[in-house]
Structures are given as C-alpha cells and as structure tokens.
Amino acid sequence: MIILNRRGFLKRGCDALAMAAFARSLGMLNFATTASAQSGSDYKALVCIFMFGGNDANNMIIPHEQAEYDAYAAVRTTASGINIARDTLLQIRPPSLNRQLGFHPSMPHLHRLWNRGNVAIVSNVGTLVEPMTRAQYLANTAIKPASLFSHSDQQNQWQASLSEGLPGTGWGGRMADVTWPQNGGVNFPMVLSVAGNNLFATSAAHEMLNVPSTGTFGLRGFSSSAANTARFNAMQTLLSQDADKTLVARSAGTIDQAIDYSTVIDPIVNSTSSTIEKMFAKQSASLSRQLLRVAKIIERRETLGLKRQIFFCSIGGFDTHNGQATAQASLLQQLSLGMKTFYDATEKLGVASRVTTFTLSDFGRTLQPAAGAGTDHAWGSHQIVMGGAVRGGDVYGAWPTLALGGPDDSGSEGRWIPTTAVDQYAATIAQWYGVSTSDLPTVLPNLNRFASSDLGFFVVE
C-alpha cells in the first residue's frame, strides 16, 4: 500500500518522467484496489483556515438585542469609524444564548449556511495556560500565556495549543502523527498546506507537503534522454550527501520530497476534468484559490488512497489597526464566499459530512477603538466551524460581556479573557477526526487543565 518510497526510487535510479508515470500507475493501482472501501464511508478531512493578523471577532458577530447593541455602540461609536450599523446585521438566534446576534453584513454566504445548520460559532475562545478570571489576571495568581498580544507568539500558541515554552510542533501535526495508522500504511503526507509552512501542521515525525495555490507544481527541464537521466540521477545523489550538515540535510529532504510528490499532486490540482472547478470560477481571492485546490485533492482522494487528510489554508490582512471598516469587510466577504463555495463543493462531491472546516486567528481585537479608525491586539475571539457533521446554527462556549473593564476584560480596553481554551476547541475537532481518547493527551497535553474536552459542536455519529 505504500505508493511512494523515495529511497526506492533512488535505488532504481528512475528518470523524472518514468518516475512520474510510475507514481501515477501506483496511484491508479491503489484506486483500483481500494475504491470500494473508499467511497466516502471512512474518509475524513479537516481544513484549517488561519486568519493572519488577528480577526476582529467583535465585529464579526455583534449583539442585536437593543440594549446589548447600544452598549456595543457606546464603545464603538459612529465617530470611531468602526461601528457596524445594527440594521445591517445578518441576524441569527443561537438557541443556546436565546437572543439575537448578527453576522457582519459582508458574510451573507456563511449566514445562509448557518441557517441551514452547517455553521457554528465558538465564542470567546483563545490561548490559555490554565483557566483564568479577571481577578486572577489582575492579581497575577494564574499563569498567563507567554507574550500576550504579540502576533507571532499568539499565532504559535493557537497553532501549537501550547501557551508556554517554545512549541516545536502543532496540534495538526500531532493529530497526523497519532492518526497516521488510519491511513492504512499509505505513506503519502497526511498534511498538505496550500498556504506555506506553518506550525499547526508541523510534526516531529512527518513533513507536511506544501502545494502552491496556483500554477504548476513540478520539476522542469528533464526529458527522458540519457543525458537528462544522468543529470537527474546526479541531482538525486547530491541530495543524499552531506547529511551530517543539518541545514543542508533539511533542505535536501524538502527538495527530495517535493520532486517525488509533485508528480502525484500536480495532475490532480491542475486537472481540467474536475467537476467542482467551475463553482470557484469567478473567485480570484487567494483563499478561494487555495480552497479550490483542497477541493480538487479531496475530489481525487481515492487516487491518493488516504482516509484521513488535514489541509492548511490562510487569509492574511486582519491586523486592522487602521481603516478597519473597509479592510475587514473585504476580508470577511472573501472568507464567507470562499468557505461557502467550498462547502458547496464538498456537498457536490458527496463528502460534506466528511469534511470539517474551521478557523483560527492570532487573537481578537480591542473593543475600544484606536486612533486611525482601527483596533489593537487583544485576546479571546470567536471562531467558525463549518461542515455537514457540524451541529450548526448555534454558538458554543460562553458569550463575553462586551464592557470595558467588565468581567471578561483583562484590562480596560476590551481584551476578553478566553472562557474556552484553544485546547478544548482543538480537542473537539480532533475527536471528530479520529483521535482516540487515549491519544488526546499526546495531541493536547494541557487539555486536562480545562473542564470539558468536547464542546459539543459535532453531530453525534
């Protein structure tokens, strides 16, 4: 069942074209022998979308009840430039909160999916070392996450689900490590990124595969002539040398992996016979391009023979210190449209309930506006979970009190202390994906510090 064994290729000394053909034939063979077992019954994929910069979730989901909205608008005044008018909100009524809230007006697509029960919101989730109250925060009687309000540190902590020390791996990578056997010995990378390297998908044991979000993916310039074969073989030989030099060896490993796997992935992502490509036809935004590639890989999941896959996508630009109104509206529109289109694609492929998409972001942003019609770095925020297996149309976790200096504020500018930890959010997703209870501590070592390991946003299978 091992479809690619790079060292095997080296020993055989195949040239590039022969190797590509060989890889394809193995893929086809794999398809032939496992197609019946693969037809959607035991396939699961996770799609992580990281909103880089720190999404202002306070303007993504906004109170609509008059008194609560007024409290919001008293801080986020019209003069601040970041107020979202109440009558523009796309209203929702999450049963668990039993009151009206509203999506940002740029998110009609996700609003529709919410109404169909395929989108849930996890409220005031964020990085924590241990549960913490405002009193504990102010008195320094509980351990705070390292370097709060710093982009890089908080991005790493979200992706690692570890808020102290120097995290070396991410919870996506660790999920892949413990669920690796579920792919039945197929040695293709479980984790693919269409958005570059990231800590989320980093594992000590397995290197993620990075696929460009547009264009071709493959080594150019090799024909099958003897001269080219000799050059290709020498290139492979060089990759195996100087392995005692750490950076050289790591670089070689990456190049080696890229040469091999690109021959398998490129025909998939650049296929012209995809049935879902045209659904994305009018979308040029980077996130949509990424999600299209993810959808095309899922479409051809039987070629790879994988039962479990994790994808990493991203959308940047959320660090809205100034001019937030226009910038965030555009980003949320891209997010909403891209996610909805992707959901529709999975529905068309018959795997909507086998694919769960979820968001992460550095942190939320201050409720208090900053000079320049923007907001500053904060802490807890709301995240979106989408999929056919999601118990959508509801909010999970406690809704924060949107008051400066209020019970959820770590200070006086509206930086919410998370009431749900990243660890809990991750654990809920991990268990749906197939991480066993016994493996949970490996994936999320600090989970037992928090009350619940399942926030309940998946339909019980």
Added chain:
Amino acid sequence: MKALLGIVVVAHPLGFGAGAPVAKAQGGLLTGVGLQAQYFDSKNFNDLKVSRIDPTVDFDFGALSPDPTINGDTFSIRWTGAIRAEATATHTFYTLSDDGVRLWVNGVQVIDNYTIHTATENIGTIALVAGKVYDLKLEYFEQSGPAVIRLSWSRPGFEKAVIPQTALFPATRAEAGRVLAQTTWGATEALLDHVQQIGVPAWIEEQLAKPTTGYPVYPYYPITRPADCINVTGDPNQQCSRDNYSLFQVQLKFFQNAMNGEDQLRQRVAFALSQILVVSGNEVAMAYAGGDWNQMLTVNAFGNYRSILQEVTLNPVMGRYLDMVNNDKPSANGTIQPNENYSRELLQLFTIGTERLNLDGTRVLVDGAPVPTYGQTEVEGFAHAFTGWTYPTIPGGTLIRHNPTNYRGPMEAFPGNHDTEPKTLLNGWVLPARDDAVADLNDALDNIFIHQNVAPFISQRLIQHLVTSNPSPAFVARVATVFNDNGAGVKGDLAAVVRAILNDPEARDTTMLTAQAGKLKEPVLLMLNIVRGLNGQSDGVYLRSQASTLSQNLFYSPSVFNYYPPDYRLAGTTLLAPEFAIMNSSTAISRSNFVNSVVYTTLIAPDPSVLGATGTSVNLANLQALAGDTAAMVEKLNEVMMNGSMSQAMKDAIITAVNAQSSTDTLARARCAAYLVATSSQFQVQR
C-alpha cells in the same frame, strides 16, 4: 569589478593600520603580495593586537617586540594564506625559529617543533605542482630572550631561499570565497582574485569604506493617481502608474545595485536592516516613498542604530505602515485611544523583543521562567508618547492636524495633538506631564536604546543575516559587547558591529563550523549568487518576479514579521532557521525551476515595457572552455559558488553527470554542471 584590482587597503579591524605592497595581475596570473599576519600579545594566540600583510617571513626581532603594542616576550604570530608553487617537484620547507614553530602546507603539517628553544632550523617536505596554489599556515611563539622566525624553501635545482613575496597570498581561495559569501551578493572570479590579494581583513575595511550606490530620488506623486498617469502596453516611456504607484522601479534598482554596485556589504547590511525594520509595499507602494526609505537604510547601514531608530520612527512610510502617523491623543470623551501598533512592534521587533536577554542573547530566566521586557502598560505608555505626529507638510501647504499623505521628509508634530499626561516606559521610567511631542519621542527612543536587550537582540539578527542562523552565545556576546561600546564609548555603531561580526573567529575559522552552522540562502540572495557566480547580467525584471514566486516578494513583506519570521525554528528542533519558513516543497521546486530557467535559457528576454531593459542571462564561456577537463570545470564552480567546500563525493557525482553529456557540446556540459551545483542543497546553504 576589475577596477577593484590593484587597490590594497590594509587596516586592522581594531584600527591598527599598516602598509602593504601593491599587487598587480600580470598575464592573468596573480602576483603574490605576502601572507596575512596576526600578532598576538600572548603565547597562545589570544589578545590580537596587529593584523597586517607581511611580504615575507624573515624576522629577527632580537630582544625587542614586533610592535609597540606587544610585549617583547610571550607573544605569538600566525601567518595564513596561500602559496603558489613555481615548479612541479618535492619542495623542502625550512623554518629558522626561536622559539616554537609549526607549519602546514595544503592542510598537511610539515614542520612541528612547538617547543621553547634557541634559534633552530626545522625542515619538512611536500610535493607541489607548478602553478597550483596551496593553503599555508605558519604558527610561531616567543617565550623570552631573542626572537627569530624565517620561512624558506628549496627544491631540486633551486637553492634554499626565503620564500619570496611573489609566491605568497594573504588569503586562500576558500577564505576569500567564504568572506565574499558573507559580504556580497555572490562571489565572482574577479572578487576572489581581489580578496586573495588584499586579504580578508582589508577586504572588510575596503567594503566598510565604500560609498553608497543607493536609489535615485523618484519624483513625488500625489497619493491619488492622476487620471492621465496610466500604463500604455509595451511603451517603456508610458508606464506612469507602474513606475510611480508600485515599487517596481525600486525593486529593479535593488537588483541592479546588487548585480553591479561596489558597495556590496553596505547593500547586504541595508537589506538586513530592511528585514528587521520592516515596512511593506502592501500598504505603501509609492515608488518615491520606497526609494527614499531604502536610500535611508542604505546610507545608514554603517551608521548608528540610535540614529536609524530616530529616522525610522519619524519616517512617514513607517508612520503609515504601523500607524504612528495621525496617531491622535485620546479623544475628549476617552472613547478613542492612541494607536498601539508602532509602539508594540518597535519594542518587539525593532529593538528589544518580548523577553529579557543576557549579553549573549540567551534568555534571562528567573526561577526557570523568562522575564517579560514590557507589558500592556508600557505599550500604552509608548503609544501615548508617540501621539501628535502627522505627514510632512507638502511644500506650499500649511501644517494641519492630519496633513494630506506625503512620504517625503520626516513627520511633523502638530501642536495640541500630543497627549500631555505622564507615560510609563521601560524599567519604570515615567515621562513627565508635558506638551512636547519632540521631547517625548526622543526620550522614549532613548529609554528603549539604553535597554540591555538592544545589543544582543540586534547583534544576533545581523549575525543571522550575514553569517549563521544559530551563532554561539559567545559569538553573540562578543558582537553585542562591541554594539554596546565601539571602543570609543559609543553604543550602536553598526560599522563596528559589522566589523566585529565578520572578523569573529566563528565567521572566519572553518574549523569552528558545527553541524548546525550556516544559514539557508533567502531567495533574493540565492538568485543573485547564481547570476553573479555564473558571470551573468540582469536588469532585475526577471529576478523581481521570481523573488515573488519564491515567497520573497521584494519590499512587499506580508507583515511586519518580514518575509520569514526571525524566530522561526526548524521543524521538530529548537534550531533557529528563519529562512526555512519559506522553504517548502512548493518553493523548493520553484528554486530548482529558477535555475533551470537561467541556466538553460540563452537570454531571458528584455521586457519591452522597461526602459533600457537587458533581460537576464548567464555566461558559461569560462566553464565551456574547461569542457574537456570536467574536474577543472567542477573545481571552478566549487571555488566561485561554494567557497571550495564541495566534497569529493559531490564533485564525483557532478563529473559523472557531465561526462554523460555530449563530449562535443560544451554548452550542454557547462549547463549540466552549473545546474547541478545551483540546485544542490549544499549550495542552498551558506556556511
């Protein structure tokens, strides 16, 4: 770069000057000038006092010292460099010494009498080949009394004589290549010749003294593009929008400077600074703004870091990027607070970082836990201290609270828009209540600059950009010490810091190379190394587009955390490897495909919409000339592209592939060798 030949600058890194003879190239063969000499005021090569080129080694110091800065007893001298054999024969080397001496030629120890003795002759032999240049190292110490050291040679038919200046060089080819890898955008044969003739310390001094190539003053354009400022397809004279409302021209100038400018080290340091003090065309893409910004960094590359902080803080490009421009004092009702963006990133990324550091760059731990350098209170303090500034007044205009956008000149304080309350800064400093935007800004920057973290924080980043991703703590400490005091009591002297980095044993001595040493070449450096090393030329058009493909869209960093974050760690390890953040299976393929394009295309065509476009090309003629001697061809690539670090196994693999190409197709042979070197993982890493 031919003009560089013949100029010999010899000055000691610590400021001790010494003269040296001028060497000239004759008939393509370098004329020797002598050996690099380092004089230490101790018996064991500690306490370097003098660094100079000695034409020959033939000294009788008597009871005196070689230099007023050195004691007459207990000193040591190390001569290094290369020697060229004049004939193919077994050569006999002779030392006459009082006291200890040891000599290596071509890496082989031929003389070893490292003892205390009166003037004694020692001999050793080694076979050399005519015209070949070999590494040479001579170490000598004096205990007490008379001091003598002489180095001679002989061969059959040639009587013993002091080794003449004409046969001696102050640097090996590999030493020259390594310092060029650290100080330029890529070694060339001409630069290798030059460094081999003047020696490494002199090369560093020469580079530190080079005037700025820099950027032109691009014309000012209003923030809103005039309707008639458009692009006409294919017309190089009508690209108003592209040339003024994007950083296209600034990018081209960067690559042209890197390809051709003589101020190579200045450019490397300026580019490093641009990756520490990050702004991005994603927010400010006016050519005149980008040009002024990069000129400021280039001019200041060997200036003082405190001055740079001043210029950066008041630069409207940074002001716009991190929202210090039009950062108002708190609104009357308090609902709008000063913007924290600049203050936070200034602290975290430009000066001190989030955790307290020791001088050697390691974290201070108290009870096992790191110590935060600042909290939210301090961030807000600086945010308030930096209120009241707006864009420079456009000539002819009148200063108002929020001036119209203008990126030319420093920002200006608008009276009455500065927060007058006290502000809490680092280490308990409090700015007094006052209505003085200028004094608050100056004091706030001073408060940061005196913080103990600045020296190790900036030193480590500069080391990472020039030499290695994981410098030893001792290396960081040595450089940070110079950052704190350049020897004249001045903190932040970047010329002194760069000099300390490049002269450090960890940058120079290859025996100190650890398994983890070196740095992955960032895409811009990689591409330039290839085009320069292969005698190429480029107008920058192709390189700028490829930089983007390789995840380093020049001057369009995705965030203030640079193209790759400085704290990125090699997956699954604790090793810092910033450039690996953008090295992955996708960009790895693109790196190889870039090599394929430049090596296997005669000329990447000039863009007809660019004035004076020349396209991009390499010139493999010198390799083709060696097509019949594959080993020599590979050795040439080894010297120019890999500072002589290629293993024999690597050479063998390349030779095998080249020999499988048509024996008559010299271009195919040269291309095969160049492709294999430039795509190799060994070449991706600067060590």
